[in-house]
Amino acid sequence: MAFKIKYYLCKIHFNLSKSFKYLLVVFCLISFKFQQPSTFDANSKIKAVFLYNYTRYFEWPEKKKVDNFVIYVVGKNENLIMELKNLATKKKVGNQEIEIKNSSTFDPAVTSHIIYFTPEAAKPLGDAASKNKGKGTLVVAETPGGCKSGASINFIAIDNKLKFEYNKNAAVKAGLKTNEDFKALAAVNID
Amino acid sequence: MCNLRHITKNLLLGVLMLGSACLYAQENALARAQQLLRAKPPGYMEIAALTIDSVIVHPQTKNDFVAWTTRAFIYFEFYKLHDKLKLNSAHRDTIVNSLLVANSLQPDSNYLVQNNKLLVNLSKNYFNLSRTLLQDSVNDQRSAIAYNRYKALYRMVDPKMDFSSDDVKYYLAVGSQYSALFIKDNNDTKSQDVAKVALLKVLEIQPDNPTANINMGLMYYNQAVNLSKSLDYGADFSQIDIVQENMVKLAKQSEQFIIRVYTNDNKNLKAIEALYYIYRMLNEPAKSDDFKKKGEELGIKFSDQTADKEK
Numbered sequence: 001m002a003f004k005i006k007y008y009l010c011k012i013h014f015n016l017s018k019s020f021k022y023l024l025v026v027f028c029l030i031s032f033k034f035q036q037p038s039t040f041d042a043n044s045k046i047k048a049v050f051l052y053n054y055t056r057y058f059e060w061p062e063k064k065k066v067d068n069f070v071i072y073v074v075g076k077n078e079n080l081i082m083e084l085k086n087l088a089t090k091k092k093v094g095n096q097e098i099e100i101k102n103s104s105t106f107d108p109a110v111t112s113h114i115i116y117f118t119p120e121a122a123k124p125l126g127d128a129a130s131k132n133k134g135k136g137t138l139v140v141a142e143t144p145g146g147c148k149s150g151a152s153i154n155f156i157a158i159d160n161k162l163k164f165e166y167n168k169n170a171a172v173k174a175g176l177k178t179n180e181d182f183k184a185l186a187a188v189n190i191d
Numbered sequence: 192m193c194n195l196r197h198i199t200k201n202l203l204l205g206v207l208m209l210g211s212a213c214l215y216a217q218e219n220a221l222a223r224a225q226q227l228l229r230a231k232p233p234g235y236m237e238i239a240a241l242t243i244d245s246v247i248v249h250p251q252t253k254n255d256f257v258a259w260t261t262r263a264f265i266y267f268e269f270y271k272l273h274d275k276l277k278l279n280s281a282h283r284d285t286i287v288n289s290l291l292v293a294n295s296l297q298p299d300s301n302y303l304v305q306n307n308k309l310l311v312n313l314s315k316n317y318f319n320l321s322r323t324l325l326q327d328s329v330n331d332q333r334s335a336i337a338y339n340r341y342k343a344l345y346r347m348v349d350p351k352m353d354f355s356s357d358d359v360k361y362y363l364a365v366g367s368q369y370s371a372l373f374i375k376d377n378n379d380t381k382s383q384d385v386a387k388v389a390l391l392k393v394l395e396i397q398p399d400n401p402t403a404n405i406n407m408g409l410m411y412y413n414q415a416v417n418l419s420k421s422l423d424y425g426a427d428f429s430q431i432d433i434v435q436e437n438m439v440k441l442a443k444q445s446e447q448f449i450i451r452v453y454t455n456d457n458k459n460l461k462a463i464e465a466l467y468y469i470y471r472m473l474n475e476p477a478k479s480d481d482f483k484k485k486g487e488e489l490g491i492k493f494s495d496q497t498a499d500k501e502k
Contacts, residue, residue: 033367034402034461035374035409037468039494042419042438049431052424087424119476157474160442161435185428 041079046162047155048083051114054138054153055093057185059177060113061136068099072112074128075121076104116140117151126150134175147190152176156187163187221246221258228265236272239265247289259293260302263309275316276323278333283313287344307348314344321361325368331385334365355396363402365389370410377417386410401452405461408448412469415441442472464491 051071069092071084081102088098093113101110106117106124108131115137117125122143129139129150139151146154147167152174154165166186171178183189220242227239243262252258266285274280290306298306321337324330338361342354369386373379387410393403415438422434446469453462463486470479483493 033371035367035370035406035413037409037465038374038413038416039468040416040420042416042472043474045419045422046431046435049422049424049426053426053428053431091424160439160473160475161432162474 041083043162044077044079044083047080047116048087050155050162050164051084051116051140052087052091054114054140057179057182058138058171059179061175064113064136065094065096067096069093069096070099070101070110070112071114071116072110073100073102073116073118074104074106074124075118077118080116080118111135112137114138114140117142117146119143122146122149129170129174133173136175138171138174138176147188153186158187165190167191218252221252221255221261224265225261228261228268236265236268240269247292254296256293256296256298256302259289259296260298260306263289263293263306267309270313276320278320278324278337286313287347291347310344310348314341314348317341317344318357322364325364329368329372331365331369359393359396359400359403362389362392363400363406366393366403367406370406373410374413374417377414377421383410383414399451399455401456401459401461404448404452405465408445408452408469409465411441411445411448412465412472415439415445415472438472442469445469446473458489460486460489460491463489464493467493 055069073081073084081100084098084100088100091098101112103110105121106115106128108128113136115128115132117128117140119142122141125139125141125143125146126149132139138153140153140155141147141149141151142155143149147165147170150170152167152171154167156163156165164186165188166183167190168178168183169191224239224242224246227235227242243258243265246252246255246258247262263286266282266289270280270282270286274282277283286309290310293306294303317337318341321334321341324334324337328334342352342357345352345354366386366389369382369389372382373386376382387407390403390407390410393400394407397403418434418438418441422431426434446466449462449465449469452459453466456462463482467479467482467486470476470482486493
């Protein structure tokens with residue numbers, strides 16, 4: 001009988017050994033995965049929100065209150081273009097639909113309400129500012145000394161946050177009616 | 192007088208025979224139970240269980256480790272069939288109890304080995320159950336119960352067992368599961384808490400664990416991204432400022448975890464990729480460009496926002 005018991009337990013052991021192998025495999029399969037960083041460009045979203053906010057603080061000439069409100073992006077920034085296009089589907093400036101235009105280099109023939117120069121395409125900033133004098137175009141840049149080179153607004157980073165400097169004179173020269181409250185919102189005012 | 196002696200002698204013989212018969216009856220019952228377990232005829236489990244249950248309470252066999260081990264294996268049949276995926280199982284409890292009694296009766300080495308293997312089997316089933324409850328049912332509490340039972344049962348066999356490596360694997364799984372849930376829904380703070388607790392447990396054991404550091408960092412980074420996503424285009428400057436303030440805090444928390452990985456391994460692709468995105472968020476173009484360049488040299492293809500939308 002003892003032999004039988006032992007024999008039988010050996011058989012059980014054999015079967016269990018097989019299940020151990022199986023268990024061992026599953027045991028190792030508990031999985032953990034790396035999270036993926038979101039590729040969403042938060043700063044492009046913030047810039048789009050800033051650009052839309054600017055429309056509340058400036059008044060464009062009457063002749064520019066017809067047709068679409070054009071935001072012209074000079075340079076390559078796919079993420080910003082996408083954000084602005086999203087913005088255009090959701091918001092209006094007064095009764096004007098928002099239209100986004102983009103070119104890799106500055107095209108003086110493009111009529112717009114806001115021109116934004118990406119950091120890489122900011123070279124013709126001064127030229128653009130002088131060509132748009134009195135035409136009711138808000139020139140926005142993102143380059144060191146942007147406001148001194150003719151931009152009305154220049155994005156800057158302070159304490160890792162996106163802020164802006166403001167040149168009221170440049171905005172007035174551009175033919176825009178300005179709001180005094182706006183000066184208080186700028187991180188730096190350049191006269 | 193002679194008659195009385197004769198009667199007493201016969202009576203004693205009868206009692207002796209009856210006693211022997213009883214003893215053998217129990218041994219036969221044990222053999223019968225084993226026979227049933229081996230042959231597996233229809234309905235064998237119930238009969239085998241009834242038989243063995245009578246064997247283990249009988250004074251003659253209740254201290255027989257063979258009986259208790261046999262009982263464990265008979266109930267293991269029930270367990271395999273009905274209870275393997277149950278967190279609470281009376282059959283499993285019966286098996287464990289039987290094995291512990293068997294081991295306390297000083298079994299021979301063969302039996303001890305079988306008993307312990309069965310205990311290990313059951314404990315590993317608890318581990319698998321913890322995995323299923325975590326990854327399929329997304330029930331962290333029941334999963335944690337199963338995981339702790341896995342360890343407790345395993346310790347019965349090997350009290351000195353070091354579970355650090357299992358703890359790391361398990362809590363990494365919990366952390367990645369729940370951080371993914373939180374990233375999907377930032378209002379799900381319960382998932383965030385579960386993920387944080389789990390990943391911090393890993394970091395307690397292995398402060399430099401790359402997966403835990405990366406997942407912890409990315410949980411904060413992706414939370415910051417979601418904040419910006421939720422910002423309305425019509426938000427005023429004060430709202431933008433609040434969102435940026437919180438984004439920066441989260442991005443800096445994220446940076447602490449990721450930079451630890453990068454410091455230990457400056458070719459860690461996940462860390463390099465994450466640092467590019469973190470510094471981009473923190474408006475530090477020099478640093479983000481630097482990590483982008485390093486990443487591209489190591490073969491990372493950085494996706495733009497379009498790819499994120501498609502995800």
